[in-house]
Amino acid sequence: MATNGPHRSGNTNQSSRLSRPTRIFSKQTSEDANNETNNTPDKPRTMTTALYGRFDLEECDEGVKINHVWDSESGLPTSRLINEKRPISPSAARRDSHWLAQQASFSIDPDMDSDVALMEDILGETQSIKHSPDPLEEISQERPQLDSPNQLFPIPTEESQEEPITETLSSSSNFRNIEKELKLNKKNVFILSESGKPIYSRYGDEDHAVHLFGIMQAFIAFVEDNKDELLYFSTDTHNFVFVHKGPLILVCIANTYEYPDQIRLQMNMLYNQIISQITNTQLNRVFQEYRNFDLRRWLTDRFLSSLIELMDEDPSYLLQAIRCIPMNNTLRENINSTIIQAGNKNKKVLFTLLIANTRLIAYVRHKSYKLGPSDILLLFNMVHSTTSFKNSENWTPVCLPDFDNRGYMYAHISYVNETSAMYLILLSTNREAFFDLKETHTTIVEKLNSHGYLQKIEKSIRYADYTMPQIKVPEVRHFIFKNFRLNQYTMPLYGPPYVDEKERERLYGQYLYLNHNLYKPTRPAKIIYTVGPKETLFAWIHKEFEWYAVFDPLISKPSAVDAINKLCRWMKNTKDELFLRPATY
Amino acid sequence: MSMREVKVCLLGEAGVGKSSIAHRFVMDSFNEKQESTIGAAFMSKTVKYNTQTVKFQMWDTAGQEKYKGLAPMYYRGASAAIVVYDITSFNTYNVVKDWVRDVRDTCDTEDFILIIVGNKVDVEEKRNVPRETAEKYCVSMGAHLFECSALSGKNVFEIFEKIAENLPSENPMLHHKRDTINIRPPIKEKKKECCKTQ
Numbered sequence: 001m002a003t004n005g006p007h008r009s010g011n012t013n014q015s016s017r018l019s020r021p022t023r024i025f026s027k028q029t030s031e032d033a034n035n036e037t038n039n040t041p042d043k044p045r046t047m048t049t050a051l052y053g054r055f056d057l058e059e060c061d062e063g064v065k066i067n068h069v070w071d072s073e074s075g076l077p078t079s080r081l082i083n084e085k086r087p088i089s090p091s092a093a094r095r096d097s098h099w100l101a102q103q104a105s106f107s108i109d110p111d112m113d114s115d116v117a118l119m120e121d122i123l124g125e126t127q128s129i130k131h132s133p134d135p136l137e138e139i140s141q142e143r144p145q146l147d148s149p150n151q152l153f154p155i156p157t158e159e160s161q162e163e164p165i166t167e168t169l170s171s172s173s174n175f176r177n178i179e180k181e182l183k184l185n186k187k188n189v190f191i192l193s194e195s196g197k198p199i200y201s202r203y204g205d206e207d208h209a210v211h212l213f214g215i216m217q218a219f220i221a222f223v224e225d226n227k228d229e230l231l232y233f234s235t236d237t238h239n240f241v242f243v244h245k246g247p248l249i250l251v252c253i254a255n256t257y258e259y260p261d262q263i264r265l266q267m268n269m270l271y272n273q274i275i276s277q278i279t280n281t282q283l284n285r286v287f288q289e290y291r292n293f294d295l296r297r298w299l300t301d302r303f304l305s306s307l308i309e310l311m312d313e314d315p316s317y318l319l320q321a322i323r324c325i326p327m328n329n330t331l332r333e334n335i336n337s338t339i340i341q342a343g344n345k346n347k348k349v350l351f352t353l354l355i356a357n358t359r360l361i362a363y364v365r366h367k368s369y370k371l372g373p374s375d376i377l378l379l380f381n382m383v384h385s386t387t388s389f390k391n392s393e394n395w396t397p398v399c400l401p402d403f404d405n406r407g408y409m410y411a412h413i414s415y416v417n418e419t420s421a422m423y424l425i426l427l428s429t430n431r432e433a434f435f436d437l438k439e440t441h442t443t444i445v446e447k448l449n450s451h452g453y454l455q456k457i458e459k460s461i462r463y464a465d466y467t468m469p470q471i472k473v474p475e476v477r478h479f480i481f482k483n484f485r486l487n488q489y490t491m492p493l494y495g496p497p498y499v500d501e502k503e504r505e506r507l508y509g510q511y512l513y514l515n516h517n518l519y520k521p522t523r524p525a526k527i528i529y530t531v532g533p534k535e536t537l538f539a540w541i542h543k544e545f546e547w548y549a550v551f552d553p554l555i556s557k558p559s560a561v562d563a564i565n566k567l568c569r570w571m572k573n574t575k576d577e578l579f580l581r582p583a584t585y
Numbered sequence: 586m587s588m589r590e591v592k593v594c595l596l597g598e599a600g601v602g603k604s605s606i607a608h609r610f611v612m613d614s615f616n617e618k619q620e621s622t623i624g625a626a627f628m629s630k631t632v633k634y635n636t637q638t639v640k641f642q643m644w645d646t647a648g649q650e651k652y653k654g655l656a657p658m659y660y661r662g663a664s665a666a667i668v669v670y671d672i673t674s675f676n677t678y679n680v681v682k683d684w685v686r687d688v689r690d691t692c693d694t695e696d697f698i699l700i701i702v703g704n705k706v707d708v709e710e711k712r713n714v715p716r717e718t719a720e721k722y723c724v725s726m727g728a729h730l731f732e733c734s735a736l737s738g739k740n741v742f743e744i745f746e747k748i749a750e751n752l753p754s755e756n757p758m759l760h761h762k763r764d765t766i767n768i769r770p771p772i773k774e775k776k777k778e779c780c781k782t783q
Contacts, residue, residue, distance in 0.1 A: 278651060298651040388620045396624020431658060
C-alpha cells in the first residue's frame with residue numbers, strides 16, 4: 001500500500017497507484033489552519049463531537065449530565081465506521097476534503113474498496129467547498145511547491161543534482177533492505193545530525209540508512225528555505241514526522257494509531273533522553289565546534305530503544321504523567337518520614353524517589369525544587385533499560401532537561417535488595433557526594449526494613465493492580481484517569497475483551513484518538529462521546545483531571561453517564577490511596 | 586585480626602571486560618550479555634588473606650568516552666588501580682598508556698599499586714597483543730601484569746591477591762599521629778569535627 005515513501009523519489013507520485021496524495025503540514029500551514037477555525041463562531045463549551053449522532057453533555061460538580069440527545073435520522077446509534085483503523089471526526093474529514101479539493105493530481109485506483117467509498121463521500125462534499133473562497137487555497141497559490149507532492153519528492157535543487165542521487169538509491173542493495181524494513185516495521189525512528197551524520201536507527205544499522213538521511217535532510221532544508229518548519233506529511237498508510245531540534249533531526253515513519261502531534265511529543269521525549277546523557281550545552285557546543293561529530297560515541301543506544309518501546313504502549317508518555325503503586329495512606333506517610341529523616345542528616349540529597357519497576361512508591365523533594373513528570377519518566381526508562389544496576393550501587397551523572405538542561409545532577413541508583421523490584425534513586429548536585437548518598441540509602445533501607453515497611457510495600461506492589469469488577473462499576477470496561485495537579489494517572493488492569501495483545505493495541509488506539517481530539521489545536525473537545533462498532537468511547541477534560549473510558553457498544557447514554565458518575569465517586573473516596581503527594585525535605 | 590579497607594578502581598577502554606572481571610571477583614559469575622556500564626558501579630567484597638581481612642571497595646567505571654571526565658574522581662582516593670585491556674585488540678592496549686599516564690599524574694605515591702590486566706585469554710587464538718610487549722611496558726612503569734579471563738575465571742582472583750600482598754604495611758607512625766590527635770585537640774576543634782561529620 002505504501003508506495004510513496006520518500007525513497008521512491010519523484011516518479012512514483014505520478015503513477016496511478018497512489019490512492020491518496022501525500023499531505024504535508026508545516027508550521028505555517030498548521031497555523032493558517034488554526035486561524036481559519038478561529039474565524040468560525042465559538043462552539044458551546046460543553047459541545048461534544050460524535051460521528052453518527054450528537055449528544056449534548058454538560059459538566060457539573062457531581063459529574064456529567066445529559067441535556068438532550070438527538071441522533072442521526074434513524075434515531076439509533078449507528079455503528080458503521082468509515083475507517084477501520086481510526087474513526088475520523090467530522091472536522092478532520094472536513095480538513096481532508098479542503099485539502100483534497102486542491103489536489104489537481106489526485107487520482108483513484110479502482111481497486112481500492114472501502115477507502116474509495118470514503119474518498120468519494122468526501123469528494124462529493126468537496127465540490128461545494130472548492131468554489132467557496134478558501135483561505136487555504138490562497139496559501140497554496142503563494143507557495144505552490146509545498147502543496148503539490150509531485151514536486152516535493154525529488155531532491156529540491158537543480159536538476160543536475162537530482163539524477164545522480166536517484167541512481168545511487170536504486171543501485172544500492174542496502175537501500176533496498178532499508179526499504180523492505182521500512183514497510184515491515186510499524187514504526188521506524190531515525191536520528192541524524194544536521195549535517196546528515198547517522199546517530200540512531202530503531203531497526204538495523206543506522207549506517208545503512210545514510211541514503212535515507214540525505215533525503216530527510218533535503219525535506220527539512222527545503223521547507224526551511226521558505227522560513228518555515230516541516231512538521232509532518234502523511235500518506236494513506238504512514239505518517240512521516242520530522243522534528244528539527246538543536247543540532248539534531250529526529251524522524252519517525254509510523255504506520256500506527258498515533259497522530260502526528262502525539263509522535264512529535266514522543267520525538268521530543270527522545271530528544272530529552274539524549275540531552276539527559278550529555279546536556280543541551282554540551283550537545284550544542286560539540287556540534288558548533290565539529291559539525292561532523294559522531295554523537296554515537298556519547299550515547300547509550302539502549303536508552304533510546306527502550307524509551308521507544310515504552311512509548312508504544314505505556315500511556316505515561318502520552319499523558320506525561322506518572323503511575324503510582326496504590327497504598328494505604330499511613331504507610332505512605334511512614335515511608336516519607338523515614339526518607340526525610342535520613343535525608344535531613346546530610347543536606348546533599350535533593351530528591352529521593354522510591355520506585356518499583358516503572359511505578360512510583362514515594363517521592364520526597366527539596367522544598368524549593370521540583371521534578372517534572374517528564375524528568376521522572378526519563379529516570380524510569382534509564383533504570384528500566386539497564387539490568388546491570390541490579391548487582392551494584394551505581395553513581396551516574398544525569399541531566400534532567402525539564403529541571404535544568406544545562407548541567408548534570410548525580411544519581412545514586414541502587415536496588416533495595418537483590419530479590420526486590422524496588423529501587424531508590426537519590427539525586428544530588430554534588431559530584432563527590434557518593435558516599436554520603438550511599439549512607440543515606442543504607443539508612444533508609446535499614447529503617448524501612450526494621451519497621452517492617454518493606455514487607456508492607458512488597459505486599460502493596462503485589463496487589464497494585466485492580467480490575468473493573470473490584471470497583472463494582474461493571475458498565476465500564478476500562479478507563480484512564482489523570483490528575484492534573486499531581487501529574488499522576490491511574491488505570492485498572494485490561495480485562496476482557498482486551499486480553500490479547502491485538503485488542504489491547506486497538507484499545508490504545510482508541511485512547512490515542514480521544515487524546516488527539518481533546519488536545520488538537522483546532523477545536524479541541526471538552527467532552528467526547530462516540531459510539532463505535534466495538535465499544536463506546538468517552539473522554540472528558542476538566543481543569544483538574546482528564547478522563548478516558550470505554551463502554552460496551554450497546555450501552556445507553558444515561559447508563560453510561562451513571563457509570564461515570566459512579567466512578568467519580570469511587571475516585572473521590574480512594575484518591576488518597578491511588579495518588580501520592582510529594583513530601584518535602 | 587586486622588581489617589583493612591582498600592579502594593580499587595577499574596579503568597580501561599569500553600568493552601574490554603572491566604565489569605565482567607568485577608563480577609567474577611565479587612559474585613564469581615559471568616554474564617554473557619553484560620551491558621555497558623552507566624556512570625560507575627560500586628561494589629565491595631571482603632576477603633581473607635593469610636592473617637588479615639581485606640575489604641575491597643571497588644569502582645567499576647564506565648569505559649565510554651563521555652564518562653572519561655569523571656574517572657579522576659574514582660581513582661583519586663584509591664590505593665590501587667587496575668587498568669584493563671583486551672588481548673585481542675591492540676587499540677585497547679594503546680589506550681592503557683593514556684590511563685596509566687593519567688593515574689600516575691594524580692596518584693604518584695610510592696604505595697600506589699598499579700596493575701595492568703589483559704583480559705579475554707580464553708580466546709588465545711585471536712590474540713593481538715603479545716605478552717612480551719605488555720610485560721616490557723609494565724616493567725618500565727613499575728606495574729604488575731596479569732593476563733586473565735573473566736569468562737573462565739582464570740587469574741582473576743590472583744589480581745586481588747596481588748593487591749592484598751602489596752598493600753603497604755600499616756604505618757606505626759600513622760597510628761601514633763592518630764593517637765595524638767585524639768588527645769591533643771581542644772574542645773573547640775572537637776566541635777568542628779562534630780559539625781563536619783553531621
